[in-house]
Amino acid sequence: MSNFLKNRKSTRDFKKKKLKNETRIEVLEIFKDLEEEVDNKYFNFILFEEGDKIFKSLDGLAGYAGVMIESPYYIGIRLKEVTEKSIITASYYTEKLMTLLTKLNLGSCWINVKTVDKNIKANVLGEDNKNIGYLVALGYSKAKNPFIQESTSSRYGINDIVYKGELGNPISIDELESRGLDDLFYYIRFAPSNYNLQPWRFVLKDDKIILLLKYSEEGKTDLMDAGIIMYYFKALGEVIGLKKEWQLLDETDIEYDDSKYKPVGEFIL
Template identity: 40%
Template structure:
């Protein structure tokens, strides 16, 4: 699958049809999940399939989802970790987004659901009697309204974007990738890419010369919790550092892992073959913004 095609059609699905996903598709998805989690070895990352979506929905309705509005889907996948250190949170998010790419290939919609602040007794149903960390579940199923998704995915711009699909990666057609001012709620390239140090503006000609303008243009659309976009990039010679704003917020660490996944996949599509190295960065401050560098990608 071409990653550009994935970028064009990737979306968060908020409404699902009542159709249950076929057993063979669920098996393929969870077989892939098992291979993924085995690749993380002792990091303790696991995916749990909840086939009875109605039971999960009824237990979390009113206390989870978006402002207490729970996403109703036929199935859910829980993201379980043995601990909640920075590296595990980032790797777990990266792994889940990898799994959701597989779901996309199976024609399934998905949507992250943050249950971090959901009362324990409400989400106890997810633990199967084990006190493990499950801060996110993902809704899985067939989209109820494919026409709306198609309309958004094929649009030439984002001026009239549907707010219900903000957590979406999709391109729009402009002659230049570097934009001084974003035409949507997303930050512009100028806002997220810095030269040598945090806060120092990057020269667009430098990105163009190094073939990085397209990469940074599209990764702006990586999904993030409440569309906060807490990630920034610092370009230093032959490497890119990933900085995360307010790194004490676990949601921002999750968003960093999601961004690492999309950055790597987009980079591969234009010829780069590297992968992120995790860095245990110190918390720093620049112009009143608290951040930490948590990843390094060698160009």
Template identity: 40%
Template structure:
């Protein structure tokens, strides 16, 4: 499962080589931007490529970026949400993550940078007249060079708190049944924390998910990136549907961007795994449900 392996190793790069992308690569990125926007024709979304990354990084230093720190890269892509509708933010993120996946296939890394906290006039000054509608940037560039022997060592000895060579090769290592629901990474929630059956008070079991052919999908989809790695997404399995919810509380909110990102990866994996060729797509839904400890907002549902 290529998408599973990609997700398994998916990380937001915050360091890039101080080297411009090749001219042909930039052309391919522009073509990918156009093709994704064509596919997203019913979404009020726009992309703008900024090739002068040094200037952008310099002018936004100490203002924009990841957790308040501007990530320096040779190029940036502005993500324009042209209205304030929830659909635009959700599907804007969905298609932006699709674009980022295409860019990754070119050997180029990237990460999301939040700009919503930057003054609108400042955004226009730095990013042009459309900058006021650019709430996020993608920093893109070549990944830093690394010692190949260090990479091999990581795969053999494990990284992120417990992944071993088997899981590095895309196969979950299962020593005993109980371990199947344990997170393979100290930074990742276990499946029992994010998947429910019929009720948000009823965690799905291994048998439930195996019987439906969904265990592998949920094992991998939890590696999807999220803002500050909060992993707010939850899945409610009901008969022939999977519903996406976002967990929230008075102390911790959620981002619709995270919803769009997880929707993209879930849907992509559904088309390549047990449900190969699935033509189903997400449909947005409304509603709230309150569990004993957490509130959840309904986002979308997917027919399986």
């Protein structure tokens, strides 16, 4: 998991190759299994197989950082109800889905379609899917040129995202090592986030970790980022014996250093 996370790359270039029938069936089975893990309460995954039509319709309107990703398939994440819990749960299981897809040698990439007109989405994805906020591009990755060095995103250090007791109070690496959390926080820094803003912060309080999301300059948070980081924290935590689950919080925002943070969840160590 740590190696996967450190080397995790979203696929931006896909082959036009169609899925083998047995692979398509496996993908649909993964959809079903993940939906059933949460008793089919919060979301549905939908496989859109007319990739060319979707790309042409959304090109220039949606995508990763404004660039639409062309792929032979797209996965829709349809919420059954728009609540904070359903958004966080859906993104948690979407990231788990993308991890499982790599085992089928399939590439994937998040695509933001929240700003696309609902009438356009209804026309392209179907009336029942006009409220979908995110798609996932899906397919076989194109081979990468070994002579071209890929750009890498800078990452915050552990001291920039982990605090003791309260925001702004740095935690020592020695303390994280003594509690067996140093590797977890080293690798969690490589988790993906919207526009790679890394908005998550962690506060270690006694026997629990509090997760906070930093508001953007526009005064918004993207709860999809919360679900993603919760998934990787849980997966990495299991490696070192942490067996608990995240519990969502409903607390007032925290002001620190001219920024605002939303408490999202707590994890008992």
